Amino acid sequence: MTVANLAALDGMRALTCPEPEREIGGVYIGDLLSWVMGRAKADDAWITIMTNINVVAVAALADTACIVLAEGVAPEQAVLDTAGAKGVNILQCGRPIYETALLLHENL
Amino acid sequence: MNEPLTFQYAVDGDNFTSAGQASVQVKKVLRRLGLDPETIRRVSIAMYEGEINMVIHAGGGEAEVRIYEDSIEIVLRDSGPGIADIDQAMQEGFSTAPDNIRSLGFGAGMGLPNMKRYTDSMQIESTVGVGTTITMRVDL
Numbered sequence: 210m211t212v213a214n215l216a217a218l219d220g221m222r223a224l225t226c227p228e229p230e231r232e233i234g235g236v237y238i239g240d241l242l243s244w245v246m247g248r249a250k251a252d253d254a255w256i257t258i259m260t261n262i263n264v265v266a267v268a269a270l271a272d273t274a275c276i277v278l279a280e281g282v283a284p285e286q287a288v289l290d291t292a293g294a295k296g297v298n299i300l301q302c303g304r305p306i307y308e309t310a311l312l313l314h315e316n317l
Numbered sequence: 318m319n320e321p322l323t324f325q326y327a328v329d330g331d332n333f334t335s336a337g338q339a340s341v342q343v344k345k346v347l348r349r350l351g352l353d354p355e356t357i358r359r360v361s362i363a364m365y366e367g368e369i370n371m372v373i374h375a376g377g378g379e380a381e382v383r384i385y386e387d388s389i390e391i392v393l394r395d396s397g398p399g400i401a402d403i404d405q406a407m408q409e410g411f412s413t414a415p416d417n418i419r420s421l422g423f424g425a426g427m428g429l430p431n432m433k434r435y436t437d438s439m440q441i442e443s444t445v446g447v448g449t450t451i452t453m454r455v456d457l
């Protein structure tokens with residue numbers, strides 16, 4: 210499934226999607242950034258509720274396919290602008306983290 | 318032997334929002350050189366963890382990256398407070414990060430262990446009150 214396919218699912222919304230054709234290889238869930246860098250794999254969809262600017266750098270350097278913000282949390286516009294410029298996809302899901310993960314599980 | 322391709326960066330200690338810029342630059346350079354994605358990922362993460370540590374724990378510093386034929390070397394140098402007990406600092410979960418930093422998602426005490434995991438060798442030299450120098454190498 211590509212990031213664009215994921216963004217099109219009911220309940221998902223693309224906040225910025227500069228690399229829509231990226232393939233999603235798996236899923237990692239976490240809010241502690243060093244855990245994410247240590248455990249997430251390249252091409253994972255990363256589910257989190259962290260929205261500060263540092264998540265963009267982490268996603269770029271860890272080479273995840275996209276960030277999925279669960280619980281309907283939203284970053285500031287400046288974060289979205291930076292993500293867009295750095296090629297980092299950010300989606301938003303209004304559901305709780307567990308349901309967000311299930312949605313991915315059912316569609317991967 | 319050929320001289321290594323060398324890049325130097327100043328790491329700003331006050332600017333948290335731009336923290337990670339040196340690592341992002343290095344990632345771009347490695348991409349342009351056509352290195353494989355997994356190597357780029359290992360170097361990028363190890364350097365970013367070290368860069369963030371300099372910002373959070375040492376008030377900034379400087380980073381140097383040397384690209385040799387068969388390896389990449391990353392040297393991170395700061396004049397911060399130093400690390401009193403390196404074995405303790407290397408343990409997963411050990412962190413002295415303050416609350417405002419933790420609220421950003423840092424402070425899990427996983428940065429130094431990640432740097433070790435993603436590199437082929439890592440050396441820490443640190444003197445309390447003088448500063449810390451970390452040298453990492455990734456073999457190509």
Ligand SMILES: Nc1ncnc2c1ncn2[C@@H]1O[C@H](COP(=O)(O)OP(=O)(O)OP(=O)(O)O)[C@@H](O)[C@H]1O
Binds near residue numbers: 243375398429
């Ligand atoms: N450059 C440095 N100067 C001084 N102390 C440091 C430096 N780097 C690390 N430390 C000390 O070592 C501890 C462990 O570092 P480590 O990177 O593993 O965790 P952290 O930075 O606290 O949290 P995380 O990296 O998971 O966000 C730090 O909390 C700090 O006390």
Ligand SMILES: [Mg+2]
Binds near residue numbers: 366369424428429
């Ligand atoms: Mg750290």
